[in-house]
Amino acid sequence: MVYFFGFLYLLYFACSAFPGSVEIIAHRGASHVAPENTIAAFIQAWKDNSDAAECDVFLTKDKRIVVIHDISTKHVTGIDLRVSDVNSDVIRTLDAGKLKHPDFTGEKIPFLEEVIETVPPGKRLFIEIKCGQEILPFLKEDIEKNNKKPQLTIIGFDLTTITAAKKMMPEIPAYWLVGRKKDPVTEKLLPYDPNIIQIAKDAGIDAINAHSLGMTPQLVEKANAAGLKIYVYTVDDVNEAKYLMNIGVSGITTNKPALLLSAIRPVNVSADVNSFKN
Template sequence: MKKIKPLIIAHRGESYDAPENTLASINLAWQRGAEAVEIDVHLSKDNNVIVIHDASTKRVSGKSGRIKNLTLDEIKNLDVGSWKNEKYKNEKIPTLEEVLKTIPPNKKLIIEIKSGVKILPFLKIEIERANLKPNQIEIISFSYASVKNAKLILQEHKILLLADLDYNSYTQLVSPPVEKLIEKVKKANLDGLNVWAGKILTKDFTQKVKSKGLLLYVWTVNDFEKAKELISWGIDGITTDRANWMREKLL
């Protein structure tokens, strides 16, 4: 298969067709040739690293409950597949350990930390136990404390800061400024940024990040023309709900 530049990242697995952040979605992404899969993790009441986007189980299971207040056994009793399609009925919320076992050779898993620094010791244990190559696991988070501390304990892995850009129509300035983001990334010895690919993101922003030797990933791009524009700017990674479709369009 022809290698695509940039990295096409399957957002929560092949989530356009299968329930997000499940083994069904993740395995479907691998089966379709995904180079990388992005997942989200929270810490359970009994300190298991759980793969789910929201802090609550309500949206994907229909039953209220916060991951931090639930044990693994309680979490495993939930059906998180039926909301997407009846054929995924009784699909379970996976642990990070289960997901790590699915990663094919030379493929990447990008882990977004959702529950703060307290998850880091348990995350480190799971990553080391999986015995994968360092370049197969990358860490991202909106929490600066999380990525800063992750880099201290997982030095061989790429760690990127997530940032949601905003535009002030009164001042006509982007917030946070790209210079400030670069400063934060450099200070923590991080490997790059992962930003929203909306209209606020510009070629100038991209070039400023790239000129400092940093990686720049974007999320979430489901439009082919937008993806082509981003590629022309030199973006390193594109996160999409339709990874297989996007990759085939780019071939």
């Protein structure tokens, strides 16, 4: 009986320590532990019980969508190939794991459809477009070939591309990524332009996904009042995450989902990784 009430106390603390609920999104998968944007990283994100994972996509020469952050393959494979200039079969010969750690030798740069297949029920995948609108017809095709459409969200920095994605796929949430600008003279970070909220509304965007530095309660409140959610990136510090939760952000992208979840949800239980393997 003592243990039962102890569990209830922990559950109460987990639910009431911070106002509302916040999504914890694994940045490029659980990229602190596994090679970024690989199947291993996404499996680890689900094992950590992340609410969502974020991936980056480019279009290859033969019009396949691959999951990679940079315009070149060099950062993750050591071999410098421009993604848009080579066919997917060439990209698939590269090793995207061994530079992270020898234990990950053999990890491939995955196709988007492979990453989508890993998404468990009740979880979400944020798909960040790293190129232009040329990817959209192929992205729509990849999204519609599976039964996980309600679990997918499209994000990106280029407002024109994200707006076009929303018009092409109105049923898919679209979030606008916004970075901080610097003063050209002092190079200090400038406050967020409050007009970004109206710009997002006019574009039909569902949420703003902004850099965490400089996020304020006032901006969150103004966005919420306009019917927009605020998500933030990329937060690996527990205290910063707690502050952002307290001011009302809807989601936090992190390289360390297990760390943040262990701090903000004391009763968080890791899932069985084997249940997410295809």
